[in-house]
Amino acid sequence: MGKSSANLTWLGYTPSGRMLDVEIFPFSDIRRRSPPTKVRATHRYDFHMLLLVTAGAPRQIVDFEPVSCSPGSVLVLRPGQVHSFGEEIQWEGWLILFRSDFLPIASVVSDLLPGRMLDRMPDHLVLDERDFRATSEAIVTMAADARADAAPVEVVHALLRHQLCMLILRLDLLSGRQRTAATRHKPALKRFARFQELLEANFAGWHQVGPYTDALGCTQKSLNRATREAAGLSAKNCIARRIALEAKRLLAHTDRPVYLIAEGLGFDEATNFSKFFRANVGQPPAEFRAAFR
Known part of the structure; x- marks a missing residue:
């Protein structure tokens, strides 16, 4: 797998001694190959990870928030997210690691692309x-x-790609089944989904609500209605939360100076960024970073 700022090369897993574009292995492999301190460490990934808990009740940490799991829990971790296996590592499960470019990029129906799912x-x-x-x-x-x-490597690659797509299709069906048809087709929730796509692509440059409503062709009132229904927050708070999350990721997993982080996130002054971070996270950037060193 590719290296990220958190460098996951310590996983060191290559199926059958060959380099494949998807890796499937049990969590016990990580425990066996790595010291507990590395297993418990927090990492930022530049690839996708699907994690299925099969035994035990671990508390995972995803983007600095605890997630209580049990057998049957599936975590869907995306590039850029921050994750820790938690303090309790005596549990079992399956991990599937793959890069975005391993998935198909063409489909008759765009919503059926595994990446979109x-x-x-x-x-x-x-x-x-x-x-x-x-x-x-x-x-x-x-x-x-x-x-x-x-089997030849190219055949195994093709087989695993199809199997991974089938697995993602299955999980998409299961997650859809857990939502009611009425909820799934509510206009407000569809608008929130489009807002999230725009937010993910533009949060570093679009700090105000206006550019999002312009792009969506809606009023601020209707966007706020959608974000409150879906996330319990105003559109402005959703934007601030996403910027703060990226700042936390960069502070925890890079050595980039605070002023460069501020610049990269669209702040004209480091002092403005520090005020924003303290207001949204509850502590100064340097104090937050120190907690992860």
Whole structure:
């Protein structure tokens, strides 16, 4: 896998000694190969990770927030997110690591692209017993196929790509099933989804609500209605929360000076950034960074 600012090369897993574009392995592999301090460390990824808990009740940390898991929990971790396996590491589960460019980029229906499905999927899914069993079996099959020594690498790549797409399709169906049809088709929630896409692409430059309403072709009132219904926050607070999250990621996982972080996030002065960070996080940037050193 590619290196990120947090450098996950310590995972050191290559199925059957070959470099594949997707890696499938049990969490016990990490415990066996790495000291506990590294297992418990916080990392920022530049690839996707799907994590299925099969035994135990670990508390994962995703973007600095705790997520309580149990057998049947699926975490969907995306490039740029910050994650820790938590303090309790005596649990078991499956990890699937892959880069965005491993997924297909063309489809007759754009909403059926696996990448789009991952984008709209919640960070945490909880599967019932039947779905847990079916998902586990699919991952076990993928892991076994990745170790097929006799097969040419290009064939294994193609097989794993199709299997990964099927797994993402399955998880998308399961996450959709957990939403009612009425909720899924509410105009306000559709608007919030489009707002989130714009926010992810433009948060460093668009700090005010106006550019988003212009791009969406709606009023600030209707956008606020959508964000409050979907996230319980005003559009302005959603923007501030996303900027603050990126600032926390950069402070925790890079050595970039505060003034450069401020500049990269669209602040004209480092002092303005510091005021913003303190107001939204509750402590100065330097104090927050020190907590992760």
